[in-house]
Amino acid sequence: MSVDFATVKRVARLARIAVSEEEANRMVGELNGILGFVEQLSEVDVEGVEPMTSVTPMEMKKRTDDVTDGNKAADIVSNAPVTDQNFFLVPKVVE
Structure with a gap:
């Protein structure tokens, strides 16, 4: 893929x-040089290379994905004017 003068002007207008x-x-020359470099990268064999998060080897911090209600339902509705069993009660707005 190469970039021509019209493409540069169009992208500049869009931006x-x-x-x-x-x-x-x-x-035009600079962008064609960049695109040429990107095409060279596609030639690199990356089979068996693990994805990295950093240039230094490190273990990602992980936590368990536990679904909970947060055990804060009473705290959440404590400031509501009217509640019933940890639900907000609101006036009916649809007839």
Whole structure:
């Protein structure tokens, strides 16, 4: 994939960036160089390489995924004007 002058101008307009003709011509070469580097990365064999979170080996901190109600239902409804069995009671708004 390569980028041409029209694509640079279109992207600049979409990004609401003012780009002069000279800057756009320079960006064509720069963006094509970046895209060429990205294409080179696709040639690298990464079979068997584990995903990393950091350049230094470390174990990710994990917690158990326990579903609870938080045991705070009474605290949550304590400031409500009217409650019933830890539910908020509100006036009827639909006839």
